[in-house]
Amino acid sequence: MSSKLPRARRLAAVLLLLVLAPAAQPKFAAPLQPQGLQAPSRAGKAASGSPEQMIVAALDAIAAGHMADARATVDALLAREPDYRLAHLLSADLYAMRSAPLRAIGGAASGPADLLAGLRHEALARLKASRNPPPADALPANLLVLSPKQKNVVMVEADTSRVYLFRNDQGVPHRITDFYTTIGKLGVDKFREGDQRTPLGVYFVTGEMPRAQLDAMLGKNAELYGVGAWPISYPNELDRQQGRTGHGIWLHGVPYDTYARSPWSSNGCVALGNEDMQTLSSNLQIGVTPVVIVRKISWLPRNAWQQQRQAALAMIEQGRPSPGGLSVFAGDVAAEQRVATFDDAQAPGGVRRQYWQRSDNDWRVIWDGPAKAG
Template identity: 45%
Template sequence: MLRITRRTKRLICLVTLLLLAPAARPLFVDSGNPYFTLTPEKVGTAAVGTPEERILAALDAIRAGKMADARATVDALLHEHPNYRLAHLLSADLYAMRAMPLDTIGGGADAAFAEKLADLRKEALVRMNYRNMPTPPNLLPANILRFDEQQKFAVLVDAETSRLYLFSNDNGVPKMVKDHYVTVGKLGIGKQYEGDQRTPIGVYFVNNHLSRPALDKTYGALADLYGVGAWPISYPNEWDKSKKKTGHGIWLHGSPAATYSRPPQASNGCVVLTNEEMLDVAQYLDIGRTPVIVTPKVEWLTREQWQTRHEQASQTITQWKTAWESLDNEQYLNFYGNDFVSGEGQNITSWRTQKSAVNASKKWSKIELTELSIFAVTGGEKTQMVATFVQDYRSNNLDNKMRKRQYWHNEAGNWKLSWEGNASN
């Protein structure tokens, strides 16, 4: 007689139950419900263009309810730039919106990351604001009034809109080449002292290039903060020094490897671009010659307005030169404001005394100005005009040639000199 063990009996019972049991159904879906259909997610069309254009296209698609297109665009962007944090946030939002509506970017994220979320929202906002208010192509900046003939390009940073503009010298007229989103200081603009985490306002010049290998050698692991490299600018300039401003190491530079772009206010005072955009701008930078104008807000002019402003600025310098050349003390010294300080530290009183004595010893003088450039800082408390030129001075008892810089400020509609002396770069 065949003996069946206890283990064999249990196995027979289990098989019998499986054969007789009804087919299992999904726990959360009633497939018999005529109103339910299980359909795959639609495949969207990814937007094309620059990373900024595509991140904005994704935001537009979300607002228009075209989630498939938004998903396709964000996925394509992250495939190319896996460290783009704003794109990652949008990707997370798209998943969250399958379960619930969101009132804002990052609405489904953990509140513990409030500060980082606020930074990413600011980045999205400044990018959208710029796109919604683009600079008309026929407008020119009041900040670039005259190029030196040897200056091929100028960099203009609008701190209010977190935007960097690159202009070429088109027969003396600024012509926009391109523009990019940038990051400025954590505490904004108006640098005063070392470590205040603000970006300086003023007219500066690119004065060096620190390649990534050079940065690695000097800073080690900290070099990653500067991305593909750094291009130092001439802060503090002559005006900054006269105002006792301190600090150093203000650079144009790239971004760390861990992030594609940084929030609008995140640097220690530098102007920061994405790595690919920094390399794009770098090809136009001429060491020692390219101006970098950092202004609170760019003033945009029509072509006719710009031409008038250009002529007025050039005439101001010419009139100053003519008055000095003519040995007319009263007319000449009228160009100097009450707050004037010379490169040697003289105030307006001692300057007037010295210049009156010097001019009294002259029988004649002849002054020639060449390589003249004029740039301006606008949007702050006072508009500042910065003129740089080579001055060739000749008289009956002195011949002197120097590179000079002047800082002018507008007082009640009249330009007055606030600083004058040797150009430090």
């Protein structure tokens, strides 16, 4: 790619290179031939930051035609994270570009087609997250009322392969950080055992399984979960009512010899890199922390969020028999469902849950009973 091309066009070309399957490349060959990707003539400058910031910086450098900087950044990243497969893929490409142009990211690598496709999708997911962060002052419509006991909330956004961590700031969700993540091989909306999908809905962390415990339980198979696993409450009460089956949906790490997995490669769990999983796990409260899994987070301006929060409180007061700690969350907003959890001395375990469904502009309770967790 000539460095004289406008930056937006160069970046668009790199995005196309990421998503084109080999069979589709001839159709786009003419406009995507990177004419200026020869051996670097100067020493490059490595980008700094987190591994994700560095891989995005390397892709940016390729888009800009700054091959020396891309090479230096990838080398520094591999010295830091020698098991980062996507960085190895870019490294092979950058060496190959010294002698000939490539027509696809990963064009210099050999290996199973599904593995290479997964790495391209990982690169695309990380680039998109960098290019399209949530609005600075927006709040998620999915998190309307936080109980005082819930110090943090976890949200999984499947469409962008991100996990968001929010702090409970006096009832307002304050975004702390976010991580790249992996979900089920066949996407979301789990319905039955073994369908390799990640569930959608409102769940809670129900336990912690350190690596030593997994080793004792699973033997060599424990390697899949890296630093450990944190089960969540799938199937929840509504899932059971709807006939959804399956079990063992966890937040967990990845094998120690793998920095990250491709975006859609789990059997339904939510998998994070080990360092990210350790950071996330330090903010989890067993039996308390919500994990809200959606296709896409609905971000609202603060005033609109406050209005929806007040409407949710008014709605819940219709069906709450006693005061107490209260949380109100929504899964995919388009489904127009809300999940309310509150203290109730009359309920087994002292916690009660209600699932509300909107129909013809009215909200009604479709499930009411003791809560499994939360």
